[in-house]
Amino acid sequence: MTPLAVKYDVFQAIADPTRRHVLQLLASSDKPISLISENFSISRTAVVKHLKILEQAELVSAQKKGREKVYTLHAEKLKEIEDWLQYFDLFWDNKLAKLQSIFEDN
Numbered sequence: 001m002t003p004l005a006v007k008y009d010v011f012q013a014i015a016d017p018t019r020r021h022v023l024q025l026l027a028s029s030d031k032p033i034s035l036i037s038e039n040f041s042i043s044r045t046a047v048v049k050h051l052k053i054l055e056q057a058e059l060v061s062a063q064k065k066g067r068e069k070v071y072t073l074h075a076e077k078l079k080e081i082e083d084w085l086q087y088f089d090l091f092w093d094n095k096l097a098k099l100q101s102i103f104e105d106n
Contacts, residue, residue, distance in 0.1 A: 010080045013057035018042070019050050026060060026073035033069055 014020055018040065025036055033051070037044045051071060054060040059077050062069040 008053050008056045010057050010059065010077055011084075013054050013059055014078075014081065016050065016053075018047075019054055022047075022050060022054060022071075023059060023073060026071055027075070030070050030072045032065070033071065036071065 014023070021039065022036060025031060025039060033044065033048065036051070037047045040047055051060065051062070055062060057077065058074060060071045060073055062071050064070075
């Protein structure tokens with residue numbers, strides 16, 4: 001029996017500060033793993049594990065160029081987070097409006 005492949009969602013992928021830093025690095029341009037790894041004090045193998053999680057969440061993709069993989073950010077997947085946060089923006093806007101109304105009535 002083969003183990004089931006773990007599929008990470010966007011929220012799991014960005015939960016780790018290392019992965020968030022990788023996303024920031026890729027925001028400016030596509031980068032090979034060697035350039036990504038230079039920005040961390042962890043092993044290249046550990047960086048690869050983080051990149052695999054980001055790939056499973058469809059936040060990055062890799063393309064083989066020569067002897068190395070080059071990673072590309074897919075920022076449109078972050079829209080899922082923006083949509084989720086938008087609900088809480090509305091929630092807090094409503095709460096703050098009610099609080100302001102209470103102060104203005106007194």
